Amino acid sequence: MPRLSAAERHTVRFTLNGRAVEAQAEPRMLLTDFLRHELGATGTHVGCEHGVCGACTVEIDGVPARSCLTLAVQADGATIRTVEGLAPEPGRLSVLQEAFRRHHALQCGFCTAGILMSLDSYLRSQPDPSEQDLREFLGGHICRCTGYVPIMAAAMDAAKRLRESPSDV
């Protein structure tokens, strides 16, 4: 682990949605601020900055993580996926994103990025979750608009479709 000076800005490099990126950050800069304001990846949102709401969830080296509790410098060298990297190609939505749209599983869309990141990761490791398991997993996120009912429906539907055609994303 390199020693960093609090008074200086350091170059942070990582892979973001398949592309190499770099920018400068003070050691205290949060990964959320770095993604949003240094790299312009504003799809990841900040809901509480104390790790409860889940809006800022991104995937770091294959694992969902709260980017508001992560320093930018900790992500140096990592592989990061954010909501901007979920769609298989421009103009097409992923199976999960499609399911969210079909089931009206979002209203304001502010918490949605984090929920999508968590579910995307979860459904890859648990392709056939029970409703209760899925519910517990979703318990790490706060949504204030939907009442969760359509999110559960969308997630179950996406899981089913992904099981039926595993080659889809």
Add this chain to the structure above:
Amino acid sequence: MSSVANSTQWCGQSVERVEDAALLTGRGRFIDDLGVKPGTLHAAILRSPHAHARLAAIRTDAARALPGVAAVLTGADIRTLSSSLVVGVKAPVECWPIATDRVRYVGEPVAVVVAASRYVAEDALDLIDIDYEPLPAIVDPVAALDPAAPVLHDGLGANLASERAFRYGDPEQAFAAAAHRIAVTIRYPRNSCTPMETYGLVAEYDAAEDAYDVLANFMGPFSLHAVMARALKVPGNRFRLRTPPDSGGSFGVKQGVFPYIVLIGVAARVTGRPVKWIEDRLEHLAASVSATNRVTTLEAAVDADGRVRALAWDQLEDVGAHIRAPEPATLYRMHGNLTGAYDIHHVSVRNRVVLTNKMPTGLNRGFGGPQVYYALERLMQRIAVELELDPVDVIRRNLIPSGRFPYRTATGALLDSGDYVKAFDIALKDGAFASLRERQAKARAEGRLYGIGLTAAVEPSVSNMGYITTALTPQERRKAGPKNGAQATATVSLDPLGGVTVNVASVPQGQGHRTVLAQIVADDLGLMPADIRVVTDFDSGRDAWSIASGNYSSRFAAAVGGAAKLASGRIKARLARMAAAQLNVGVDEIEFAAGKVRARGNPDNALPFTRLAATSHWSPGLVPVENQALRETAFWSPPELTAPTEGDEINSSLCHGFIFDFCGVEIDRVTGAARIDTYVTMHDCGTILHPGMVAGQVTGGFAHAVGAALYEEFAYGDDGSFLTGTFADYLVPTAMEIPAPLILHLETPSPFTPLGAKGVGEGNCMSTPVCLANAVADALDLDAIDLPLTPAKLAGHIHGAERAPPQRPAAARTGKGRALHGVGEARVDAPPETVWRMLLDPGTLAAIIPGAHGVAKVSDTHFRADVTLGVGPVTGRYKADIRLSDLDAPRAVTLIGVVTGALGDARGAGRITLTADAGGTRVTYDYDAEIGGKVASIGGRLLDGAAKVVIRQFFAALVRHTGGAKPGFLARLFGRGA
């Protein structure tokens, strides 16, 4: 353009939302996602840790000197450059967006730092040095009325800000003649719908034109535009207010960004640069807006069969530390609906508004409804219980009978449409109420705690902008001029390629307005929704708007949707006349369908819509002026929304949906946790425009209501300290806690709205909390129960009060804070004269006070210190102010200290005595202290332990400083501290 529509009716279908593709791919445009101009500065706000304190001094020099800081503003600066926000009651009281002479709630802004980055701005906050002189705080609304209570606003002379009494029908006679008088008293708690996106804004000031331009995620009502412009001391046309395309939820709460628009607007003026401010979650929870808490006594005059003849309301509304606009609107929004869904002719009302040392209140989903229905529907259950009637019969017997609509309520509302009895009966049948009763009987037979709750409610929507004036007397209203109506606006434009654009001032925060407006206009013009482009980001400098604009009181579907239909209809009429001339048929034979404008009955005699729509741009000379179609703006204010009458009757809202809910709740006998087993909610919200979005509004409102009923409360200590400042303390429900309700519908279109639609977004916030409470009261056989229905509270009802822990005298609460007392002694290996000098020397004190960052000597007997202290898991930075008195050199001194920090405060006094002892000094001390604020909620033993540790460290350092102690000293260091 893909104008290949058939005759499909788009309204009524759950089409996919046009908003979603961007939001799902991270391409939303929320306020903090938008770039800012080069050179934009960033603001951070210093907030009061005290509920009530005088601002004796604010020192900002060190903060100003920090590199990157452009300005530090305090109340004095804001007073110079702006005016007080207008207050909604006639009272000599001001309301500033920042504390000026004193702070009145925890979280109130005290200073604003504007700097090159948010990080630097927050650094500078730490360098601001404030002397607070704490004042006694008042938290409880009833106690606030006590003549001896501390007064928040001297101009008022008391904490009562408004009082009005109302009388409708002949309530005295009805009560005198009643077979029974049945009453409830409820204390509705504070909570908030806490949108996931916090407040944010970018403010700019143009000195050349003396004009402000602000981009903010404000939601309306735009009556507040006038309040902000006046506060900024500019005419309305020099205060341009814009909103970003996306806003991350609001539920009323984003109305409360408006004081910050004034505050940061002034900061932009002072610095001459754009200033951006994004609220953080801790700020939001402590100091955005809360719903009001309310103490209500409601009494009914009741016949033997449960028929209610009269109601007597006594409402004590707690708006917190300021009467901030539009308060006391929460209290009056429901004024026309105080008889709920029932046919009750006689009503008396006493309304009082009181100020306390808590966050100011404002709009919050349900807005006044939860408070009213909690009292009314608890009362209906009590009537059933006390008269030994079936609650189903009591509700049904009192419902407004079928066929009586439009129905004028006793207090003035005109209930537009409905068939309450029919909806009620359908809900019982389709919701399988009979089997719920069986389920309950089975559970009870097994010894389980299972209750059933019922609630009927009228959900008002499209507020009358005049209802708030019911808070004024008829005489005051005559003087001020009548206020009424609710202007909705929409503009439909045709572009040179024949495309259709709709602009509205509805300011959505996720409600899918763009999708629904596209459906409405597509239906009208025979197009596909995708052909219609809808713009909802708002600009007061360009859009058609009025004071009622914005997204509140569930007004979109009924009012804004209706205005879009009217504007579209005007364009359509012009296009139809133009087409009639070109197709050689009568205007009444023209139809719009499948992307064509054609002769009915002869579809081949047709023009493409786009060609006709472009005509007035390219060939105006060919079209008579009255037929030219370019842009139409409709303003629509329903005539039913009249001003309050001389008798104080007020039609507070245009539309009135009906809700009937019932539920089954089981309570864990051991933990007290309530589990919602079944929930059925019947809605009549008039014509449904988009079933998927209506379902979303119902489930979303239901989730907010479950949170308010079971988990959420903005809790304050008796000293006004704020105890729920994070999402780990303020418990918002997750997917784990929210079951799926069964949603039923009956559609009786509103005759007063262009589309027949009514609001639907707030109903469950009104009906569900009390429905769950009724079920819990039924399960536990309780006469009275207040929210939130936490496991601890319910376990208390099941098991009785928890036994007091044995022997914890130090943790006993005396007065408002947590009292600590201790005595002890230490021996120091230096003569009393030396110890005395050290105790009075700032340099030595800085070295020996645990966690001290520096000690400043104000005078020989007055010191200030910054210290970092840890209590249990909570470490914070505190400011200590210590005065010495009763000096008896070198033998004794009394220290009186006040310690303040973001996590809490302590004040206390201690007497230190020095006695010569075999060449050294025996130091004895005796202290009394009281701890307040968040830290006081930490267990007493932790606090005692922390105090002992700090004192021990202090004397250990003193000993070290004098050159060490004798063997065995440490064992004697801390004697009899209790």
